[in-house]
Amino acid sequence: MMYQLLQKRRSYRKFTEQAVEQEKIDQLLHNALMSPSGKSINPWEFIVVTDKQTQVQLAGCKPFGSAFVAEAPLSIVIIADTTKSDVWVEDCSIVAFNLQLTAEDLGLGSCWSQVRQRQSPTEGVSAEAYIKELLQIPAQYAVECIISIGYKGMERKPFNEDKLQFEKIHHHQF
Numbered sequence: 396m397m398y399q400l401l402q403k404r405r406s407y408r409k410f411t412e413q414a415v416e417q418e419k420i421d422q423l424l425h426n427a428l429m430s431p432s433g434k435s436i437n438p439w440e441f442i443v444v445t446d447k448q449t450q451v452q453l454a455g456c457k458p459f460g461s462a463f464v465a466e467a468p469l470s471i472v473i474i475a476d477t478t479k480s481d482v483w484v485e486d487c488s489i490v491a492f493n494l495q496l497t498a499e500d501l502g503l504g505s506c507w508s509q510v511r512q513r514q515s516p517t518e519g520v521s522a523e524a525y526i527k528e529l530l531q532i533p534a535q536y537a538v539e540c541i542i543s544i545g546y547k548g549m550e551r552k553p554f555n556e557d558k559l560q561f562e563k564i565h566h567h568q569f
Contacts, residue, residue, distance in 0.1 A: 400499055402553045407504025408463035410545030414445070415469045419501050423471070423544065426497040432486035438479040439490050439539075442472040442530050452529055453541060456515055456522040461508040467543035472510075472526065474536045484511065487539035494542045504547035510538045 420443065427441060444450060445468065453472070454465035464470055473491050475483035491507060498505040513522040523538045532538065 400496060402556075404495060404499040405504075405551040405554070406506040407545075407547050407549065407551065408506050409548035410463075410467050410504060410543075411548045413468065413546045415503065415545060419503065420445075420469065422501060423494055423497050427471075427490050427494050430486075430490040430493045432489065433480055433482040436480045437486070438475040438477070438483045439487050440474050440476070440536070442474065442532070444470045444472065444530075449529070453526065456510060456525045456529075456541075457508075457513045458516045460513075461522075461541070463506055464508055464541055464543045466545075466548075467506075468545040470541050470543045472530060472541050473539045474532055475539060476535055477537050478535045483537065484539065491540055491542055494544070498542075498544045502546075503544050505542055505544045508541040508543065510540050 424441060424443070427439075428437075430437075430439070432438065444453060450467060450470055451465045453470060454461050454463070456464075471494060473487050473494075475487050477483055480486060495505045495507065510522045510526060514520070515522045515525040517525070526532070526538050526541075527536070
């Protein structure tokens with residue numbers, strides 16, 4: 396079953412206009428909260444966005460790689476309290492992928508939009524600073540990414556196993 400889920404999970408940048416039901420949003424967040432983190436500190440927090448105008452504003456956080464956010468019926472902004480953990484980046488990455496796997500399992504599509512270490516369209520302003528101002532995020536929090544979720548507005552083929560790079564696997568030494 397996990398194999399099939401991993402094979403089917405692809406990045407979807409086109410969504411239908413159908414809203415994601417509250418029960419599915421609750422399941423996504425429940426599973427996100429079950430994510431592992433270093434020393435079980437759980438530095439991550441989530442900002443759930445379903446408002447269309449806010450989605451459009453979020454999509455403007457960077458010049459490339461976030462336009463699809465405007466069309467998603469649901470986005471979850473993953474942030475972390477950086478005062479709690481020095482491995483918040485890894486913890487947020489784990490929770491982000493758990494959200495994507497859960498979305499696929501619920502019959503939804505998803506796509507990750509990287510925020511950390513990206514620039515906004517405004518010179519000298521980071522994508523993170525843009526989002527922190529937009530969503531009124533306190534200073535000690537960092538923004539890792541946006542996971543946009545919705546009903547798939549396109550079909551994608553499962554992962555092509557012919558592209559697996561077995562040469563990247565090393566045993567005992569490089």
